[in-house]
Amino acid sequence: xTARIIDGKAAAADLRARVGDAAAAFxxxxxxxxxxxxxxxGEDPASAVYVRSKGKATVAAGMASFEHRLDADVAEADxxxxxxxxxxxxxxxxxxxxxxxxxxxxxxxxxxxxxxxxDVDGFHPVNxxxxxxxxxxxxxxxxxxxxxxxxxxxxxxxxxxxxxxxRSNIVGKPMAALLTRASAxxxxxxxxxxDLAGHVARADIVVAAVGIAQFVKGEWLKPGATVIxxxxxxxxxxxxxxxxxxxAASVAAAITPVPGGVxxxxxxxxxxxxxxxxxxxxx
Ligand code: GUN
Numbered sequence: 001x002t003a004r005i006i007d008g009k010a011a012a013a014d015l016r017a018r019v020g021d022a023a024a025a026f027x028x029x030x031x032x033x034x035x036x037x038x039x040x041x042g043e044d045p046a047s048a049v050y051v052r053s054k055g056k057a058t059v060a061a062g063m064a065s066f067e068h069r070l071d072a073d074v075a076e077a078d079x080x081x082x083x084x085x086x087x088x089x090x091x092x093x094x095x096x097x098x099x100x101x102x103x104x105x106x107x108x109x110x111x112x113x114x115x116x117x118x119d120v121d122g123f124h125p126v127n128x129x130x131x132x133x134x135x136x137x138x139x140x141x142x143x144x145x146x147x148x149x150x151x152x153x154x155x156x157x158x159x160x161x162x163x164x165x166x167r168s169n170i171v172g173k174p175m176a177a178l179l180t181r182a183s184a185x186x187x188x189x190x191x192x193x194x195d196l197a198g199h200v201a202r203a204d205i206v207v208a209a210v211g212i213a214q215f216v217k218g219e220w221l222k223p224g225a226t227v228i229x230x231x232x233x234x235x236x237x238x239x240x241x242x243x244x245x246x247x248a249a250s251v252a253a254a255i256t257p258v259p260g261g262v263x264x265x266x267x268x269x270x271x272x273x274x275x276x277x278x279x280x281x282x283x
Contacts (some may be wrong), residue, residue, distance in 0.1 A: 001016065003252040004225070006149055012264035015148070016061055019271045023062040033167035034278035035064035036094045037086045037271070041105065042072030045170060046234075047098045054096070054267055061271045063278075066092060070241040076105045083113045093281055094274035095186055099170070116203070117281055123169065131177050138273055143175035145265025146207055147182065148227045153226055153254050158183040162198050165189045165216065165242070166209035171230055173206050198222070208242035218247025227255040230262050 019264045026034050040051045051067065058065040068082060079097075086095045095118045101107050111119075112203045122138035130137030147200040150157060154245040162184040166172035179186045189199050191210065200206055206227045213233035221227065228281060231242030241258030249255055256262055 003249040005249075005256040006153055006226075006228075006254050006256045006261060008149060008261040009264045011149060011152060012145075014059065014270040015240070015265070015268040019268070022275050024224075026275060026282070027062065030278070030282050032091065033062065033064040033244065034093050034275050035091045036096065036274045037066040037068065037070045037089075037092045038095045039070065039079070039082060039095070040137070041070045041074060041098070042174045044100070047100075051098055054258065054270060056241045057271060063271065063274060064091065066172060072102050072104075076109065079110060079206075080113050081112065087113075087115045087118060093278035094118055094270075095269055096121050096267060118277060120270060120277055122174065122240055122273070128169065128174070131174055131181075134181065138277070139178065140170055140174045141260060141269040141273060142171050142209075142230060142262060142266045143174035143178055143207075144229065144273075145269045146175060146177045146262055149256065149262070150226065150266060151182075152206060155209075157205070160184045160204040161187075161202055162207065163187045163189055163203040164194070164207045164209065165193075165200075166207075166211070167229070168209065170231070171207075171209040175209065179205070179207075188192055206243075210242050212242060212271050213240050214244040216243040216248065218237060218244060218249070218251045221251045223251055224253040225251070227252045228262060229256050232258060232263060273278060 038051050038054050055067050072089050081263040086092045096113050097110055111123045116124045119127050122140040127137040146274050162179045164172050164176045167188055167190045176186045176188045187195050187199050197220040209230035213235050227248055229241035229243040239259050
């Protein structure tokens with residue numbers, strides 16, 4: 001079997017176009033553009049690339065982008081003061097503080113300082129709790145993008161066996177919550193899971209978000225599985241995912257490539273969340 005390649009780039013372009021139309025409608029109604037503020041602390045090259053792409057995509061979708069760059073040694077109190085100003089700024093609908101933050105800054109304190117209504121990352125405990133309890137709120141961009149790809153690929157997910165590898169607050173936990181909400185039967189696996197290959201072998205859906213290059217092997221997969229690879233690992237041979245693509249593609253029915261799979265969806269969902277925030281905050 002040779003897997004179908006799930007084209008995240010095309011799906012993201014589609015979503016961005018729809019968000020662009022809705023952003024124009026918002027501007028006509030509200031008399032201002034929907035606005036996203038992105039905060040980058042320090043000079044981490046990968047984070048700088050992400051922040052630049054987010055800014056560009058925001059403007060391309062007809063929204064306002066506010067970029068704030070702070071020195072790596074900025075005091076936590078100064079970052080919190082910036083978050084307070086953005087919370088109070090009526091031109092800012094969404095706030096994203098790029099992670100990871102330097103060691104001397106407590107990420108959880110910064111995340112909790114963002115008002116939940118502007119937390120377009122969906123990282124605030126109020127939004128995490130809303131997702132866990134089935135209430136409306138903001139859902140983290142990467143897992144929501146994965147869910148969209150899965151629904152396009154498979155349609156109804158009811159009764160599907162899903163294994164999520166990774167238990168981070170950014171991907172694994174919200175991914176499991178979304179799949180559960182979609183009536184899949186979900187196993188959360190992680191680095192301490194016994195017999196990971198045995199769990200993966202039973203799964204119709206595998207979402208890999210462990211951050212280890214080419215960790216998931218094709219031999220583990222159930223033939224015909226759908227594989228979503230969230231990993232972005234820089235190696236000597238270039239960018240690779242958490243899934244060993246070549247062996248997986250010979251067993252799976254469908255798989256996301258790296259790059260060009262999940263990555264583009266993350267930014268498109270961020271724009272979508274920002275627009276949702278703008279409409280909610282304007283009502
Ligand atoms: N770092 C890696 N992914 C993300 C993300 O989705 N949001 C933020 N704020 N930081 C990240």
